[in-house]
Every structure is written in structure tokens, then in C-alpha cells.
Amino acid sequence: MRVWVWGVFLALMAFAQGTDPREEAKRQKELLLQTAGILPTELVVQQGEELFNRKGPSGKTMAECDFGLGKGVLEGAAARLPRYFLDTGRVEDLDGRIVTCLTRVLGYKPQEVKRQEVVALAFYIASKSTGHKIQVRLLFPEERALYALGEKLFYARSGQRDIGCATCHITYVKRRAGVLPYADVLGEDKSWTHWPAYRYSNDQIWTMQDRIRACYGNIGHPQPNFYSTPILALELFLAYNNNGAVVEEWPAFVR
Known part of the structure; x- marks a missing residue:
């Protein structure tokens, strides 16, 4: 049985029983770990890391991108977004900043940017903010x-x-x-x-x-x-x- 079928079934059961959604999520996470040995989030983070290190048409990787704390600095960066970026002159969230990096730094054309790859990159970059505090400013x-x-x-x-x-x-x-x-x-x-x-x-x-x-x-x-x-x-x-x-x-x- 595919993961999503199992998930839908369990979600409906939880709804019928009035289960706290957070507690149910914890339970399903443990069940998935027991049956599959790995979480989908881990797989997507791995995919995102591969994409992060992939060279674009410009010959550069995402390590040349600045997510607010300097080129290639990811620790805590996602926890500070959205924010205003001087190089683009606009406020960007994590998704938008990834698109900026893919096009401006790696050299992809806008139509070449795939949504699923943006999401995978967001998963990887966001994983570097686990344990950090949300710090979003309103300076500009x-x-x-x-x-x-x-x-x-x-x-x-x-x-x-x-x-x-x-x-x-x-x-x-x-x-x-x-x-x-x-x-x-x-x-x-x-x-x-x-x-x-x-x-x-x-x-x-x-x-x-x-x-x-x-x-x-x-x-x-x-x-x-x-x-x-x-x-x-x-x-x-x-x-x-x-x-x-x-x-x-x-x-x-x-x-």
C-alpha cells in the first residue's frame, strides 16, 4: 500500500475519533519509521542537498548564493525569512530567494525553474534552521x-x-x-x-x-x-x- 493511501486512511480515522492532529502526526511518524525505516522528509532533504551542490549553466552552485547571512551560510538563515534583500531591492521568502539564486547566480532561465526542485531545496535549507529561533525584522x-x-x-x-x-x-x-x-x-x-x-x-x-x-x-x-x-x-x-x-x-x- 502506498504511503499516501495509508496516510489518508489514518487521517480519516483520526478525524472520526477526534484525535489531536499533532499527537496523531507524532504517532504516524513513528509508525512510518518502524515500517519504512526512513521518513519522506529525510529523502527530500537529501534530494535538496544534491540540488544545492549541482552546478548550473553558469558553472556555479547554490553555495554562491546569499540567503541573508552571507554566501553559502545556511545555519539559521531560513528562520530569518522573509526579509528585504539589497541585491534584488525587494522582500523575499525562502522559495523566492531560491528562485533568485537559480536564475541570477546559477544561470537558469525562469521557465527552467521547476517547482518541485524549489521545494526540495527549501526543505534542505530549512533543515539548517532546526533549533534556531524565528527572527524576522521590519526594518525597511x-x-x-x-x-x-x-x-x-x-x-x-x-x-x-x-x-x-x-x-x-x-x-x-x-x-x-x-x-x-x-x-x-x-x-x-x-x-x-x-x-x-x-x-x-x-x-x-x-x-x-x-x-x-x-x-x-x-x-x-x-x-x-x-x-x-x-x-x-x-x-x-x-x-x-x-x-x-x-x-x-x-x-x-x-x-
Whole structure:
């Protein structure tokens, strides 16, 4: 039986039994380790490391890229994103910065950049921030403007169902199984460190960009494009409100 089939079955069982999604994720993680001996997150991190060391058309590798702490410095870098970068003149999250490096440093054309490779690279780079604290700043005007937009988008109601992020994560959090409460989303208990992650319920690897797009789809709203301003604004808003949170494990293992 494929991993995703097993995951869907167990997720439905957990839903029916009213199981805490976090505790269920821990249990499924242990079961997968016992049966397969390795987690999908480990495999994707390995793939990301190979891609990180692969030479692009320019003859350079990702080690020549600066993720905010200097060329090739990955320890704790993802925990400081999104942030403003002087070389591009814009705010970038981990996904967007990877695309910048692939195109500007490694020499790939934008149409040659594969989403799954971006995700794998994000898994690898994010793994270097496990144990670090979230440290996102609002020093530049571009960062402050994007934060304000993210806050507005979080509380806005839109789409066919006239709901938004806050509707699920604040208003109806106790009435919908598996939805993280206000504290988890906005950081009151410092636990917003769930993405990037492997979703065992559908055997998919997601970064926060994928998660936000899926949420928009759930509320009947057209999904923003990858690397677009609405996604980046929400990421910055959420990350900033989780400053001080310790990254227990990146990439995570979630339902």
C-alpha cells in the first residue's frame, strides 16, 4: 500500500475519533519509521542537498548564493525569512530567494525553474534552521508595507464563501477539526513552525507558499500565483508574529 493511501486512511480515522492532529502526526511518524525505516522528509532533504551542490549553466552552485547571512551560510538563515534583500531591492521568502539564486547566480532561465526542485531545496535549507529561533525584522519600508498588507489579508473576508484566514483560525477554530488556533497561527504559544513540511495525509511536500495557496482554495478564492505579493505578505505577517519561536523540526511531519 502506498504511503499516501495509508496516510489518508489514518487521517480519516483520526478525524472520526477526534484525535489531536499533532499527537496523531507524532504517532504516524513513528509508525512510518518502524515500517519504512526512513521518513519522506529525510529523502527530500537529501534530494535538496544534491540540488544545492549541482552546478548550473553558469558553472556555479547554490553555495554562491546569499540567503541573508552571507554566501553559502545556511545555519539559521531560513528562520530569518522573509526579509528585504539589497541585491534584488525587494522582500523575499525562502522559495523566492531560491528562485533568485537559480536564475541570477546559477544561470537558469525562469521557465527552467521547476517547482518541485524549489521545494526540495527549501526543505534542505530549512533543515539548517532546526533549533534556531524565528527572527524576522521590519526594518525597511518595504518590509513594513508588506507586513501591513499581510495583516489586512489575514483578517479580510473574501471569495465565494465570504470567509478568510481569521474565520478558520480564530472564529471557528474549536468547531473545525485540525485547524490551528489563534495562538498557533499568530504565535502566542510560539509554535508556528510547521512549514515546510511533509503531509502524510496526501503524501505531498509543501512549503508555506503551498499551504497558503491551499487555504485560499479551501475558502473558494482564486489561488494566488507562486511567489506573488499576497503570499509573501501573509508569510511576513505570520512569521513576524512568531518571533522568538524555536524551530523544533524543519521540515516538519504533519497531517
